[in-house]
Amino acid sequence: MDIKISDRLKKLPPYLFVEIDRLKRQAKGAGKDIIDLGVGDPDQPPPKFIINALCSALKEANIHKYALDLGQPELRQAIADWYRKRFNVRLNPDTEILPLIGSKEGIAHIPLALINPRDVALVPDPCYPPYKSGVIFAGGKLHLMPLLEENAFLPDLSAIKKGVARSAKLLFINYPNNPTSAVAGLKFFGEISRFAAKNNIIVCHDAAYSEITFDGYKQPSFLQAKGARGVGIEFHSLSKTFNMTGWRIGFACGNARVISALAKVKSNIDSGIFNAIQKAGITALKHKSDHLVKTNKLYQERRDVLVDGLNSIGLEVKKPRATFYVWIKVPHGHDSMTLSQKLLRNAGIVVTPGNGFGKSGEGFIRIALTVSKERIKEAVDRIKKVL
Numbered sequence: 001m002d003i004k005i006s007d008r009l010k011k012l013p014p015y016l017f018v019e020i021d022r023l024k025r026q027a028k029g030a031g032k033d034i035i036d037l038g039v040g041d042p043d044q045p046p047p048k049f050i051i052n053a054l055c056s057a058l059k060e061a062n063i064h065k066y067a068l069d070l071g072q073p074e075l076r077q078a079i080a081d082w083y084r085k086r087f088n089v090r091l092n093p094d095t096e097i098l099p100l101i102g103s104k105e106g107i108a109h110i111p112l113a114l115i116n117p118r119d120v121a122l123v124p125d126p127c128y129p130p131y132k133s134g135v136i137f138a139g140g141k142l143h144l145m146p147l148l149e150e151n152a153f154l155p156d157l158s159a160i161k162k163g164v165a166r167s168a169k170l171l172f173i174n175y176p177n178n179p180t181s182a183v184a185g186l187k188f189f190g191e192i193s194r195f196a197a198k199n200n201i202i203v204c205h206d207a208a209y210s211e212i213t214f215d216g217y218k219q220p221s222f223l224q225a226k227g228a229r230g231v232g233i234e235f236h237s238l239s240k241t242f243n244m245t246g247w248r249i250g251f252a253c254g255n256a257r258v259i260s261a262l263a264k265v266k267s268n269i270d271s272g273i274f275n276a277i278q279k280a281g282i283t284a285l286k287h288k289s290d291h292l293v294k295t296n297k298l299y300q301e302r303r304d305v306l307v308d309g310l311n312s313i314g315l316e317v318k319k320p321r322a323t324f325y326v327w328i329k330v331p332h333g334h335d336s337m338t339l340s341q342k343l344l345r346n347a348g349i350v351v352t353p354g355n356g357f358g359k360s361g362e363g364f365i366r367i368a369l370t371v372s373k374e375r376i377k378e379a380v381d382r383i384k385k386v387l
């Protein structure tokens with residue numbers, strides 16, 4: 001039989017990590033000692049109190065049944081309480097909050113709720129890949145907003161032509177940013193909010209890393225900006241905050257009309273988050289613990305070992321204020337891919353080539369701080385020998 005793949009699937013951008021994945025498998029197969037600085041997945045477990053909450057929930061009689069599409073009312077209330085405490089923003093748990101099976105799920109589905117074929121979506125470049133694939137699946141057209149070092153990795157709204165801005169329906173932003181690790185403040189969010197209101201564009205702010213911050217930095221919410229709730233929503237995740245990536249729980253919040261449109265898409269596709277995970281999520285959000293302080297201290301120490309180490313061998317790298325990524329300019333004589341391949345072949349180090357996140361990521365590599373300080377030190381020593 002001739003199995004034909006849909007045109008929509010064929011339109012996805014090429015997967016540029018293939019070659020790195022192949023080299024990684026090959027090196028591991030050959031028994032090489034690989035330091036994997038590629039994966040954006042915390043190496044630490046979730047705190048015990050969350051694991052205990054999951055274990056007790058699993059023993060409840062009706063926990064195994066289908067969950068409510070809109071999430072347990074107690075979870076939505078816990079999210080509203082957390083949001084008010086964290087950002088001083090009051091959200092209506094019935095209309096302005098929607099639990100998700102991880103924020104990726106909502107990010108990938110939101111274009112189906114808002115985009116008609118050929119509608120334009122403004123998407124940062126480089127970026128977390130589902131912004132692009134979600135828009136493509138919905139039949140929309142991508143207009144890329146380059147994130148450049150000279151603009152502190154913020155999109156330059158003045159560079160977007162009036163005609164493009166007027167035809168755009170949706171705009172993605174993401175701070176703290178993956179892969180550049182840049183942060184954005186309320187001034188920038190205010191500009192985005194005004195730009196969106198003027199051009200009738202719905203804003204989706206991905207705040208998956210809002211809690212992973214260093215040196216006392218606190219990331220504001222987009223919804224704190226004036227007018228933001230009129231124009232958009234924000235995505236949050238429990239994945240990085242509580243080391244729960246595999247558990248699949250996050251949420252969207254903000255503009256009630258957008259939230260209800262996303263809920264409608266989801267009710268036709270999934271059947272909610274497993275109830276036991278929702279209960280554990282409630283515990284995570286309500287619990288007063290020093291988990292985040294400890295987690296961020298750990299990443300900050302690793303960041304310092306990496307950045308100080310790289311600076312000492314002549315690579316100019318700035319210390320990020322958030323995320324567990326370091327975005328590093330490749331030295332002269334290399335591009336993203338050649339450097340990544342060289343580090344893997346000659347030093348047994350996996351890094352992510354920046355161009356895998358989009359054209360404007362060329363000239364950078366991304367290193368994740370998801371291995372111990374000792375391994376990071378070892379990685380710096382190996383990089384020194386190879387460069």
Ligand SMILES: Cc1ncc(COP(=O)(O)O)c(C=O)c1O
Pocket residue numbers: 040101102103104105128174177178206208236237238239245249250
């Ligand atoms: C920028 C960004 N947003 C969202 C996600 C998705 O997180 P999750 O689906 O686990 O909530 C990730 C995961 O790596 C990410 O890097």
